[in-house]
Amino acid sequence: MTTNEIAALLLNTPASVTDMLKKLSAKELINYQPYKGARLTEQGYKHATFLVRKHRLWKVFLYQSLNIPWEAVQEIAEELEHINSELLIDHLDSFLGFPKFDPHGDPIPNAQGKYTLRAQSLLSDLSPGKQGLIIGVKDQQLSFLQYLDEKGIGIGKTVTTIKHDPYDQSMIISMDQKEINLSGKAAGLIFIKSL
Amino acid sequence: MTTNEIAALLLNTPASVTDMLKKLSAKELINYQPYKGARLTEQGYKHATFLVRKHRLWKVFLYQSLNIPWEAVQEIAEELEHINSELLIDHLDSFLGFPKFDPHGDPIPNAQGKYTLRAQSLLSDLSPGKQGLIIGVKDQQLSFLQYLDEKGIGIGKTVTTIKHDPYDQSMIISMDQKEINLSGKAAGLIFIKSL
DNA sequence: ATTATAATTTAGACTAATCTAAAATAATCA
DNA sequence: TGATTATTTTAGATTAGTCTAAATTATAAT
Structure with missing residues (x-):
């Protein structure tokens, strides 16, 4: 950068x-x-990884344990992540059950700094007729997250591509027995695991 | 001061x-x-109360939910208490079940800033033969807390005064079917509810 | 290959939080 | 009550983090 x-x-x-x-x-x-x-540097990378670990674990806690709404989670996690205690974070990790991904689907480094990898593709690449499980989002801007919320789209939902418009890349997908229209832009920001 | x-x-x-x-x-x-x-000022008092509320709720969380040892709780809570979000604290309070006292027995102000009062006396004033429930400590220095830990004394324990030395105020109390010697100084720092 | 433009750095200023040393005020004691 | 001592405040310095404006370096365009 x-x-x-x-x-x-x-x-x-x-x-x-x-x-x-x-x-x-x-x-x-x-x-x-x-x-x-x-x-x-190697040392810098470790620092950065620990920061990411702290941030994402706090996000899991705020969202899952405390039920704090989306809009507020990011801001609070940015403050919490600056508290420097490995002891605290390792206990938090254990309390949360050693989650591998945060509520946006981003991987959480473990105590050794290792990330869990997983095969993922973009919803925009899911061919008509195929099913996918939503596992993450690429953009965490509030406006995008609210757009998804409104449509009922979230981590853990299963979707099927109905139609993919060749002109503007917009998609029609089915989810929870309903058909949903999605812009090409949005579909390119949603990670899925194909089923 | x-x-x-x-x-x-x-x-x-x-x-x-x-x-x-x-x-x-x-x-x-x-x-x-x-x-x-x-x-x-009134405004200052409100700030202070909120700070106390934050500090003590975090202590409950660190000790009860995360099982972080005594020695580390105070230090971490002092960092956490500076995160300024009423939303966060009110959700934390709810998550913890709206506790009225922290792990040292100190009262936690509720969202309206009100403290729960309770009758309390000092262990040093418990007459021989009488029973008391330990509900708090007056001094939170690490050395004192460790002293108590070593003797097995903690919040929630029931004790009975056996003997009270008129010369140096030291006490012999019974707890968990054992007799324990306690200095007069220590006995004056332990809050009980007489039973 | 020069020149123009964009990106980056340097220099110097400002604010906030701390310190030390000196000055001002309050409290104590003979 | 006046002098001595202790406490508190002021003045001025230092450091860290930010800024603006100017200078430097790199990139792009003719």
């Missing part, structure tokens, strides 16, 4: 990002060469 | 505490007059 992209993502200026890169470099979490970009 | 005492507690210098008092005063959380001390 470029300095500007990071800045846009963090809602900071590129100048601030440059400072951060220098600091991360001093801590040996990244290898950084001015104007050339940066790359995580 | 004095400026110096606050400083000692926070492990900061008195100069820093003065700065904090001025800032809290600017936010109208305390009424502060230089050299005269400070007092919480």
